[in-house]
Amino acid sequence: MNSKKKDFLISISIIFTFSLVIILYVNYVLISVFGLNQDNFIYIIIPLLVLGIIIFLSFTSSILKPLFTSDDNLQKNLKETIHELNIPVSTIKMNTQLLEKKITDEKSLKRLNRIKEASNNLIKLYEDMEYNIKKEIDKIEKQNCFLDEVIANSINKFDDIKKDTIIKSNVPDIKLLTDTNGFLKVIDNLILNAIKYNTKQDPEIDISFNDNILSIFNKGEKIDTKNLLIIFDRYYQTDPSHEGFGLGLNIVKEFCDKNKIIIKIDTHPNGNTFNLNIKNIIA
Template structure:
């Protein structure tokens, strides 16, 4: 708006300077100050002292070219010649947009009220549209909880009965079949425990105790040896005795289980899993497929899977991350494609 007015005022100024020049040349003849109904004006000398003025505004800002003051637009021009001793010419016209500035506060207020109204309306509309999705998710969540609850009894019964069988007195064929059932039951059991942890995570109260982590780790390795046997994977153990960690037995077992399970799942045939436990340090290293650096950044996100040929839901390492956060465990991952992956868990007593 000021830019447009500046062009108009420049034309007025040129016309005014022409009249001022005419007065300067013919001062003895005219002797009256040039006026125009379209604008007010004033002239100042080089010391910024007023020579003559018809301005309504008395405060002149000589450091600006165009400005608004007291609902009037002002324009300052310096003519090439000092006609009648004039160094500065100030023109003044009414501000046509003064009404807008007077109602600007009201516009902002009503806009804010409209925004709040639309926000509330949008909230209720989004709730209405998302209700079918929420109902479907609630139904799915309930189905998972009911399913995992129903799976618990048969899985436990299968594993318990298999462990009671003396495999040494069985012939090789039957022992092989029993071993396959054992592997299948343990795989289902591990998936069941993962789903249970995710669905009940917020309701699980940790029963922390001073755990002998060395014993827990040896037990979990022994538990997974039947799964490792299928791929002819060999465990190399370097477990120091009597390493303790204050934590919940079920949660730490679940953390170890998922790390070992992944090391088996993504390992190569006849590969190796190196398990190391020292003071404040646990490491599980495999000789499997490894991962790219791009995949490492999303490693602990839920449902992330980087190898579709291997089973799973992509929740194991997410559970590891949740448990690690609860107990302030620092997890470091090193991996190289076709060479293997090493996961370190570090903590402070």
């Protein structure tokens, strides 16, 4: 348990105990003076409840204010730090692009490409960190986007790692209203998962849309029925030999639950299909 949570629990416990002691004392005085019977029961209990709430809220706001102020300052610092991180990252990217035009030596170009790849990875990490922090401390505004563009954007990311995998996509330009970055992460994770667990012979992924259902099929080993209930659990991996931490499908499920997207898995002898009912985010 971290110190802030511990301080919070201790503070609440002290406030509750203090409020309870005051209420019990006032209750004792009132009963001593007026007695307690059916006629005056409600006239004693209701004022005591109101008094208890007032006392509790009064002490809570004053004692817990420093804790909330600390959180506000932390959120402010995080936002400012994230914003400042974008400057050196953008500088690295801009200068590598300028150098790329001037350098002709093959070895130097290879080194420059490594820097370029590292800076692109850094930009991706920055974007992920910015999104995750913003998701926790701010309300993510929904934006308009198009389903076919999101799918195409995601597919393009995996050109270097899909190898022989054929990715087919037949998705219309349906307008969506959602957390665009979050939805793109969902598609990224589902396609990455489909690539990782695809069959080695003639690997194939088929993305389609029909009657509000976005389907992502991959050839491969059928998911065991007993694993269907735990496949979205954090850190769970069907095959631990694959790279990763078992977070991808948990991220998918978390986003779908939050945005009322029903996700189901259909298993087939030659593969598996992840079905997303996205009717609640169609604009």
